[in-house]
Amino acid sequence: MIDFKTDRRSLLKGGATLMAAAATMSSDQLLGYAKAWAQTAQWKPEAGAKINLLRWKRFVEAEDVAFMKVVDAFQKATGVTINVSNEAYDDIQPKASVAANTGQGLDMVWGLYSLPFLFPNKCTDMTDVADYLAKKCGGWAESGKAYGMLGNKWIGIPVAATGGLVNYRVAAAEKAGHKTFPKDLGGFLDLVKGMNKNGTPAGMALGHASGDANGWLHWALWAHGGNLIDKDNKVVINSPETAKALEYVKQLYENFVPGTASWNDSNNNKAFLAGQLHLTVNGISIYVAAKKENPAIAEDMNHAHLPPGVDGKTRELHLGFPILVYNFTKYPQACKAFTAFLLDPAQFNPWVEAAQGYLSPFLLDYEKNPIWTADPKNTPYRDVAQTANTPAGVGKMGENAAAAIADFVVVDMFANYATGREDVKTAMASAERNAKRIFR
Amino acid sequence: MTTIQTSMPARAVHADTRPLWDRLRTNRNWLALWFMLPAAAFLILFLAYPLGLGIWMSFTDERIGRTGVFVGLENYEWLWSDSIFWLSVFNTLLYTIIASAIKFAIGLYLALLLNRHMPFKAMIRAIVLIPFIVPTVLSAIAFWWIYDAQFSIISWSLIKLGLITQNINFLGDTDWARASVIFANIWRGVPFVAITLLAGLQTVSPSLYEAATLDGATDWQRFRYITYPLLTPIIAVVMTFSVLFTFTDFQLVWALTRGGPVNATHLMATLSYQRGILSGRLGEGAAIATAMIPFLLAAIAISWFGMQRRKWQQGSDND
Numbered sequence: 001m002i003d004f005k006t007d008r009r010s011l012l013k014g015g016a017t018l019m020a021a022a023a024t025m026s027s028d029q030l031l032g033y034a035k036a037w038a039q040t041a042q043w044k045p046e047a048g049a050k051i052n053l054l055r056w057k058r059f060v061e062a063e064d065v066a067f068m069k070v071v072d073a074f075q076k077a078t079g080v081t082i083n084v085s086n087e088a089y090d091d092i093q094p095k096a097s098v099a100a101n102t103g104q105g106l107d108m109v110w111g112l113y114s115l116p117f118l119f120p121n122k123c124t125d126m127t128d129v130a131d132y133l134a135k136k137c138g139g140w141a142e143s144g145k146a147y148g149m150l151g152n153k154w155i156g157i158p159v160a161a162t163g164g165l166v167n168y169r170v171a172a173a174e175k176a177g178h179k180t181f182p183k184d185l186g187g188f189l190d191l192v193k194g195m196n197k198n199g200t201p202a203g204m205a206l207g208h209a210s211g212d213a214n215g216w217l218h219w220a221l222w223a224h225g226g227n228l229i230d231k232d233n234k235v236v237i238n239s240p241e242t243a244k245a246l247e248y249v250k251q252l253y254e255n256f257v258p259g260t261a262s263w264n265d266s267n268n269n270k271a272f273l274a275g276q277l278h279l280t281v282n283g284i285s286i287y288v289a290a291k292k293e294n295p296a297i298a299e300d301m302n303h304a305h306l307p308p309g310v311d312g313k314t315r316e317l318h319l320g321f322p323i324l325v326y327n328f329t330k331y332p333q334a335c336k337a338f339t340a341f342l343l344d345p346a347q348f349n350p351w352v353e354a355a356q357g358y359l360s361p362f363l364l365d366y367e368k369n370p371i372w373t374a375d376p377k378n379t380p381y382r383d384v385a386q387t388a389n390t391p392a393g394v395g396k397m398g399e400n401a402a403a404a405i406a407d408f409v410v411v412d413m414f415a416n417y418a419t420g421r422e423d424v425k426t427a428m429a430s431a432e433r434n435a436k437r438i439f440r
Numbered sequence: 441m442t443t444i445q446t447s448m449p450a451r452a453v454h455a456d457t458r459p460l461w462d463r464l465r466t467n468r469n470w471l472a473l474w475f476m477l478p479a480a481a482f483l484i485l486f487l488a489y490p491l492g493l494g495i496w497m498s499f500t501d502e503r504i505g506r507t508g509v510f511v512g513l514e515n516y517e518w519l520w521s522d523s524i525f526w527l528s529v530f531n532t533l534l535y536t537i538i539a540s541a542i543k544f545a546i547g548l549y550l551a552l553l554l555n556r557h558m559p560f561k562a563m564i565r566a567i568v569l570i571p572f573i574v575p576t577v578l579s580a581i582a583f584w585w586i587y588d589a590q591f592s593i594i595s596w597s598l599i600k601l602g603l604i605t606q607n608i609n610f611l612g613d614t615d616w617a618r619a620s621v622i623f624a625n626i627w628r629g630v631p632f633v634a635i636t637l638l639a640g641l642q643t644v645s646p647s648l649y650e651a652a653t654l655d656g657a658t659d660w661q662r663f664r665y666i667t668y669p670l671l672t673p674i675i676a677v678v679m680t681f682s683v684l685f686t687f688t689d690f691q692l693v694w695a696l697t698r699g700g701p702v703n704a705t706h707l708m709a710t711l712s713y714q715r716g717i718l719s720g721r722l723g724e725g726a727a728i729a730t731a732m733i734p735f736l737l738a739a740i741a742i743s744w745f746g747m748q749r750r751k752w753q754q755g756s757d758n759d
Contacts, residue, residue: 094717100505101722118720119505207612208698259589261701262611271590399503403719412524415702421614430523437518438719 027069033346034077038337042132045334050081053338054095055110056321057086059285059358066354070347071338080334089211089265093118093406100326107329108339112210114147114391116156116324117402123155124325124332129340130154137345137363143388144362146397147320156322157339160352160359162283163318163384164215166304169297172200172278181304185223188307189251195278196255202279203256203271205263206415211319212265213411214391216281216306218317220252221245221410222393223309228410228435229395235439237413238432243424246417253418261419273297281306283319284357284381303380305387316387321359360384400439409434498727504720515727524703525728528711532735534618535707536686539625543682544675546626547633552663554634555641565638572631580695583624587611587696611697614704621693621705625686632685633678640674641667680743684736708732 038045053071058064064086071082087095092111099106100119109115116123130148134140140148140158147158166181176194178187192202205212221227226242229235253260257277259267271277272286273294280286290298308314323342325335341347343363352359353371357378361367362385372382392401404410413431416422422430464470498515502508519525554565571579586593587610595607610620644667652662690709693699699706699714706714708728716725 097504097717097720119503122505207700257590258607258609259612261613262589262609262617262697264698267589270588274590276590399720403721406719407715412703415700419614419702421702421704433522434524437522437724438721 027073030069030073030346031076034073034341037341037344037346038077041337041340042128043333043337043340045078045080045337046331048079049331049334050083051107051329051331051334051338052083052085052105053108053110054085054087054092054099054106056092056112057088059283060288060355063351063355063358066351070342070351073347074338074341078334078337080331080338082338096324103326103328106326107331108323108325108335110159110321110323112322113320113405114322114397114402116148116322117150117397117399118406120150120155120399122326122328124327124329124335126154126157126325126336126339127152129157129336132340133157133343133363137343137348138365139363141362141364141385141388143385143390146390146392147322147362147388150398156324157343158320158322158362159343160355160361161318161320161384161388162285162358163360163381164212164219164281164283164316165380165384166279166306167272167282167286167301168202168279168304169200169300170302171300172198175200181302182307184307185248185310189248192252192255192279200278201255201257202252203260203263203268203277204252204281205265205268206253206261206411206418207263208408208411209263209265209267210406211283212263212268212281214405214408215317215319217249217411217414218389218391218393219306219315220249220414222315222389223307224248225310227393227395228404228431229392229401229439231394231396233392233395233398233400233439235432235435237410237435238428242413242428246414246424246427249414250418261415284378287377288356288358302377305380305383314387315389315393316384317391318360318384318388320388320390357381404435404438407434407438409438494726495730495733497723498730500723502722502726504717504722508723511723515724516731518724519727519731524706525711525731527703528699528706528708528728529731531618531703531705532687532707532709532732535622535625535689535705536683539622539629539686540679540683542622542626543629543633543686544679546630547678548637548675550630550634551637551641552667554638565635568634569631571628572635576628576691577695579628580624580692583620583627583692584696587620612701614701617697617701617705621696624692624696625689628692629682629686633682636678637671637674640671640678644670676743676746680740683739687732687736687739 055067058067068084071084074080075082089112092109093115096106096109096111096115097118099109100122103122126148130140143161144158147161148154148156168181172195173181173191175198176191178191178194182188182191195202204216206217207213221242224241224245226237226239226245228237257271268277268280268282269286269289272280272282273289275294275297284303287298287301287303290301305314306316323339325332325339329335342351345365348361348363348366349369352361352366352369357371357375360381360383361369364385367382367385372378390397390401391405392398395401409431412434413427416430417424417427497508499510499512500508501511501514550568554561554568558564585591589607589609589612592607592610594610595604598604599607609616611617648666648670649662652666657665688709689707690713693705693707693710694713697705699710708731712725712728712732714725715721715728
């Protein structure tokens with residue numbers, strides 16, 4: 001986990017706009033605003049409401065500080081008590097699942113990926129909140145709808161996503177012959193090969209890394225026209241397109257730094273910051289940490305979207321952060337009011353700024369926030385919602401797709417072939433069988 | 441028992457006239473049942489019920505957040521033709537057999553060493569226990585750094601010594617990964633075996649060794665004909681526990697590899713967690729967990745029937 005404090009340097013680097021925005025509201029002003037907001041809000045919290053909220057443990061400290069400020073203002077303005085507990089990425093889902101299964105312990109969870117889809121019938125209908133936010137904040141991106149809606153009903157509110165984008169060292173990429181970041185699959189492969197030849201290798205996780213490995217391997221699958229399921233949720237993984245994706249990933253893997261088959265979500269952060277890794281796919285947290293601990297790396301690195309697929313479209317799987325309210329909570333109104341308050345411009349803008357690019361919005365107005373342009377290296381993360389697909393790809397998001405991603409069906413298929421444990425046919429056949437087990 | 445039998449008829453004449461509840465309350469046979477009830481309730485509530493529930497769940501398609509319907513053997517049928525499941529069975533057996541055998545060998549050797557008179561005996565015995573005392577997750581994280589693909593201290597040292605030219609891919613190569621998790625398990629499990637066997641060794645009467653020495657027995661003969669036979673009951677118990685702990689190990693593997701690379705270190709316990717809790721298929725996860733039971737029963741049965749035999753208890757052939 002990376003601890004990051006907003007110090008003067010990074011604030012200055014972020015530009016004057018950022019400083020101005022971060023200081024727009026003192027806590028008194030915020031409280032005043034919160035009170036006024038609560039007066040007019042359509043959700044009236046139950047008297048004496050006490051909410052237990054579970055969220056993922058921060059990667060960017062300033063983001064957490066800003067989040068707690070919002071919580072604090074909401075508590076003071078409404079008299080609702082919010083009990084926030086933090087859990088590491090990997091522990092969020094088991095805890096949320098246990099709460100869903102036992103019907104107690106938590107009222108709402110701010111989780112990862114497609115969490116609400118694992119137990120949709122335990123989620124409160126949030127359609128009113130989603131509609132309210134859409135009206136107020138410029139509407140939802142298509143990917144936001146895909147991440148929040150089951151059928152016509154919103155079962156969660158996609159607060160933001162952290163983009164899984166390419167982080168690369170500029171000098172190393174230039175040395176490998178790419179002055180600008182490659183715009184197609186061939187160019188990207190050439191870049192990775194060139195970097196390996198120069199002893200400045202790339203590396204992306206092929207282990208059971210729920211964020212990193214799922215992210216770029218789904219991109220690789222989709223970029224070649226492959227899909228786990230078709231639009232009717234029928235398993236179609238065993239296809240010539242998938243075979244091409246497998247070949248492509250194998251070539252990448254052979255040019256990676258050794259050990260990527262064992263990587264979890266933190267390995268690439270460590271190796272990149274230590275100067276041993278020169279290209280990877282990650283959120284903006286490496287850059288945020290580098291600005292503080294290793295300015296030389298921050299100076300020399302940049303971000304880019306993964307190249308578009310054979311059809312010219314970029315489809316990426318980013319790490320979504322949906323918030324859900326359990327239907328067994330005693331205080332649904334308080335939970336809804338808090339969710340709406342959290343995404344209100346007066347709260348969300350400073351929060352997004354504090355997160356320094358770690359939270360990419362699904363609500364279109366927030367793409368205009370100055371954080372995305374104050375530092376051009378942040379800009380690729382603004383467009384995360386535009387390229388984001390759900391784990392279901394072209395299929396319909398639901399329990400089964402959520403289960404498939406948690407069971408690493410696609411990751412295992414690529415790893416099986418790339419490491420040479422299985423041939424193309426066997427790797428696809430086992431993935432097909434595993435997917436059929438889930439989508440039966 | 442015989443005293444109860446003889447006293448019964450005399451009392452029975454009066455007993456019949458009392459209400460049933462009074463009779464049940466004071467009857468000695470029933471009294472035993474009353475006393476056993478709290479313990480039985482505890483076992484049923486916390487052991488039998490969860491076990492039964494788990495087995496039942498494995499016959500349903502229960503998912504997180506919703507109860508399942510009975511699907512018979514469907515979960516098992518899918519597992520039967522699931523290569524990842526069979527790989528996890530193979531991994532679990534490999535992990536258990538190799539780790540337990542080495543833990544036994546090293547543990548016995550350590551116990552014999554520690555049983556000797558030496559300076560700072562108490563302190564050394566305490567030190568040996570350290571790996572067992574450290575919380576598993578902590579030691580797993582320490583091993584995770586030791587085995588790291590980029591920052592491994594072992595790779596670093598060997599490179600500095602000029603013995604290898606690039607980092608060893610400890611957790612990224614299937615064979616290395618298996619060896620690495622087995623090594624970590626051995627490191628953690630040896631103290632338990634060593635200290636328990638040491639306790640067993642200390643119950644062996646020194647006079648036996650004295651007599652054997654007087655008869656001119658060699659070191660090996662004293663071990664083979666005195667220590668080993670007297671230690672067998674303890675060995676049976678220790679190894680049963682050791683095998684059970686190893687077979688059901690979860691934390692070490694989960695913290696080190698999450699079952700990777702390419703499922704080469706997925707144990708049945710980790711696969712059950714991944715399928716049951718992470719992907720929400722409680723029924724299927726329960727089926728994998730239930731599939732562990734026959735193996736565990738076999739391990740228990742071997743030592744249980746072994747301990748009944750005199751040969752094991754006394755080291756003689758007269759059973």
